[in-house]
Amino acid sequence: MEPKAIVYTSNTGFTAQYAALLAKKTGLHAYALNEALEKVPEGSAVIYMGWIMAGKIQGFITAAKHYQVAAVCGVGMNPTGSQLTTVRQVNSLGADMPVFTLQGGLNMDKLHGFKKLILKSIGGTMGRQLMAKQDRTPEEDAILDMFRNGGDRVSMQNLKDVIAWYEQETGKKL
Ligand SMILES: Cc1cc2nc3c(=O)[nH]c(=O)nc-3n(C[C@H](O)[C@H](O)[C@H](O)COP(=O)(O)O)c2cc1C
Structure with a gap:
C-alpha cells in the first residue's frame, strides 16, 4: 500500500x-x-x-x-x-x-498536569531503583540521564x- x-x-x-x-x-x-x-x-x-x-x-x-x-x-x-x-x-x-x-x-518543561505528575512519579521510582544499582549498563545510565535532564x-x-x-x-x- x-x-x-x-x-x-x-x-x-x-x-x-x-x-x-x-x-x-x-x-x-x-x-x-x-x-x-x-x-x-x-x-x-x-x-x-x-x-x-x-x-x-x-x-x-x-x-x-x-x-x-x-x-x-x-x-x-x-x-x-x-x-x-x-x-x-x-x-x-x-x-x-x-x-x-x-x-x-x-x-519536562512542555509537560503539564497529570502527564507531568505521572512522568515525575515514574522518573522518581525508576531513578531510585537505578541509583541503587552498582553495575548500571550504559543504557540504564542513559535512561537515568533522560529522566534527570530531559533530552x-x-x-x-x-x-x-x-x-x-x-x-x-x-x-x-x-
Ligand atoms: C504520562 C506519560 C507516559 C509515557 N509513557 C511512555 C511509554 O510507555 N513508553 C515510552 O517509550 N515513552 C513514554 N513516555 C514518553 C513520551 O512518549 C516521549 O516523551 C515522547 O517523545 C513524546 O513525544 P511528543 O514530543 O511528540 O509528545 C511517556 C510520557 C508521558 C508524559
Missing part, C-alpha cells in the same frame, strides 16, 4: 520533528491529525506517527477510523526498536501491520528502518 501522506499526533514536539524529517526524506506532506481530518480525504493510505503514553500510540484509533494506515510509528523516550511487543499488544496491532518504535525524548534523541538515523520499509513498499529509492 503506497502511503500518500504522513499523519501525526505530538504532545511536546518530538513526534512532529520525526514527521517533518520523514516528510523531507519521502516528499510526502506531514499533517497533524486535526489538520489531516480537514484536508486528507477519508480512506487515504497514510503513515501514522503518534507519541507513546503507557504503551498506547496517541491518536492511532482516530487515525485508523478515517484512514488506511499503511505503517505506524510510536515515538517514546525508550530506545528506537524497543517495546515492540508491548506496543503491538496495547494497540491491538495485527501481525500484518508494520510497526516501528522511535526514540523521541523527554521535555532530544530525534535523528534521521532512527528512521532508517521506516525508510527501508517505505522504499520496499513503493519501489522508490530515496
Whole structure:
C-alpha cells in the first residue's frame, strides 16, 4: 500500500520533528491529525506517527477510523526498536501491520498536569531503583540521564528502518 501522506499526533514536539524529517526524506506532506481530518480525504493510505503514553500510540484509533494506515510509528523516550511487543499488544496491532518504535525524548518543561505528575512519579521510582544499582549498563545510565535532564534523541538515523520499509513498499529509492 503506497502511503500518500504522513499523519501525526505530538504532545511536546518530538513526534512532529520525526514527521517533518520523514516528510523531507519521502516528499510526502506531514499533517497533524486535526489538520489531516480537514484536508486528507477519508480512506487515504497514510503513515501514522503518534507519541507513546503507557504503551498506547496517541491518536492511532482516530487515525485508523478515517484512514488506511499503511505503517505506524510510536515515538517514546525508550530506545528506537524497543517495546515492540508491548506496543503491538496495547494497540491491538495485527501481525500484518508494520510497526516501528522511535526514540523521541523527554521535555519536562512542555509537560503539564497529570502527564507531568505521572512522568515525575515514574522518573522518581525508576531513578531510585537505578541509583541503587552498582553495575548500571550504559543504557540504564542513559535512561537515568533522560529522566534527570530531559533530552532530544530525534535523528534521521532512527528512521532508517521506516525508510527501508517505505522504499520496499513503493519501489522508490530515496
Ligand atoms: C504520562 C506519560 C507516559 C509515557 N509513557 C511512555 C511509554 O510507555 N513508553 C515510552 O517509550 N515513552 C513514554 N513516555 C514518553 C513520551 O512518549 C516521549 O516523551 C515522547 O517523545 C513524546 O513525544 P511528543 O514530543 O511528540 O509528545 C511517556 C510520557 C508521558 C508524559
